[in-house]
Amino acid sequence: MRAATSHPRRALVTRRIGWTAAAVAALLLSVLLSLAVGARTTAPSEVIDVLLHGGHSDAAEVVRTMRVPRTLIGLMVGAALALAGTVLQGITRNPIADPGILGISQGASVGVVLAIAFAGIHSLSGYVWFAFAGAALASVAVYAVAASGRGGATPVKLALGGAAINALLASVTMAVLTTQAAALDEFRFWQVGSVAGRDAEVVGQIWPFLLAGVVLVASVARGLDALALGEDVAKGLGQNVATVRIVGGIGATVLTGAGVAAAGTIAFVGLAVPHIARAIVGSDHRWVLPMAALIGPVMLLVSDVVGRIVFPPGEVPAGVMTALIGVPFLVALVRRKAVPA
């Protein structure tokens, strides 16, 4: 029996390693593109030269002061949102769960809207803390709603509680925006989601959170696999279901907070990347999580690069391009095979 199953198993591992290597290559390529392409296109060889040896030519300055931070933000945000989406879909066992639909992004938005309208904060690095606080409060509220009552935080109650909190927070956002014209004027640009115009300071504010989120999420990978089989089976496998949900949820919140704070509400990555990753490497979260962390930044960086060149001289924000570029991939992959719901 074992001999019979070992061969397909080896084939699966080979496939997973192959795809992961391909994803790493794609990521390196998109980083290079993100550093080289723009209003002033720099040759890849020159980019590498600047990164290794510095220099003070115009091209070097552009790459160092503008494109390096932008690329770093794209890398971090793409990975953060993709990981957050993967974990949230695992926790709620709902294929359309993502930071947006569960109210976490909306919480960050409320934080930013209130900061603009009532605290007089108008800088990206100022938004960050408000976005974080909003995301954290939203998550706590969703979990509190879902965990109360009979049966604890079941997947359905988490999903519905998230939807209800999301609706509530959306009405707060809308109330402020429809009554404060000036806030709308500023907020609509943040809301679209972009990785442009962020400086190194934002990178410095974000990375500790990203690291903490990754550690939390990685620690529940096995738990998510067990949870996919249903709560009773997960318990039978010795997993503490509540702990998996809470730790995973905190991880997803920290990641979403970091991502949204740095780049606004970029919707598509958290929803689509987990499905694309699962379509490629199967349902084992120890493979899906790293894969998502690789594909997320690829999607975001490529979208950002395309957004720089598609309608010159202006730029299309990454948040807009992501969905437009990502949809064909999602459709193709989802049509190709039965989706594990």
Next chain:
Amino acid sequence: MTTDATAGVRPAGYALVRAGRGRFLLHRRAAVVAGSLALVLAGVCVAYLCVGESSVPPAEVLKVLFGQPSANELVVGTLRLPRMTVGLLVGAAFAVAGALIQTVARNPLASPDIIGVSQGASALTVGAMTFGITSYAVLPYLSVAGGVLAAALVYAFAWRGGLHATRFVLIGIGFAIALRSITHLFLTKGDYLVAQQAQIWMTGSLNGRGWDEAAPLAWVLLAMLPAVLWATRAQRSVSLDDDTATALGVRLGRVRLGLVLTGVVLASVATGTAGPVDFVALLAPQIARRMTRTAQIPLLCSALTGALVVVLADLLAKRLLSPTELPVGVLTAAVGAPYLIWLIVKGRTGGKA
């Protein structure tokens, strides 16, 4: 297990209703909930007609409603009644649309804005606004067209030898986000006056709506009534898993297409009238279902809940910051979401969708 043949088989919680030779089962709790909702809705409607810039006593409101001469004919009959009618119809339409799409998708998070109806409507409408088309004679038709088009695209892409629920929802949500991105792009490209007008439209508003908007909406909904009645029965077959339904001889593909089509038309028409008042479609069916505790989403109770949420929200939107009127969409979630949260917290159905 001997059952009295004349009594028929009655599942727990159902009453057997006889009408001549026909018999059907009535879910007792659902009937009670529907009755209570109707009463509350009637009360809220009278309150809606009473309250405003000038208060009208309830007795006078009833006079106007029953066509008796009254000094308040203008305020109640001409100003408030048509707007309230639009609110009732829009709320009911969104709620039923949400219920049908949630049923087909087998997902409580699904709603017309998940499969791109609202986003398609918004993209076309806001795009038109950005290019200087701001006449309310044209915009509603554009949003209906946008909604139906978007849903048709999603259906076409999700169809592959059948309509798999998860595939449908995923492709829908992908399109929805892409279309929303396009809308945001229009918003950042236009000047901020257009952005503000678009924002209000996208929030959903009943401001300035009257008989001109209510009449076509009412006709369309009346025309859709047979489809909705069919849907109440068809819902049951779709809620089973695919294999069981197929084994029972249900033509899943057709039934799903019918349900989605009904839901999309209802949502598109409601969006054209009032803008995408999104959360009604998401919240109302779930509120109704948690109240009735039925296996399927109850359509009548959903419609009543949706109507109640929108009318109550519009009443608050008109009076909360008067003389400033808020768009109704700002408050629909504020009215509906807390109640749903309370139902979840108090809920006796832990694991059910």
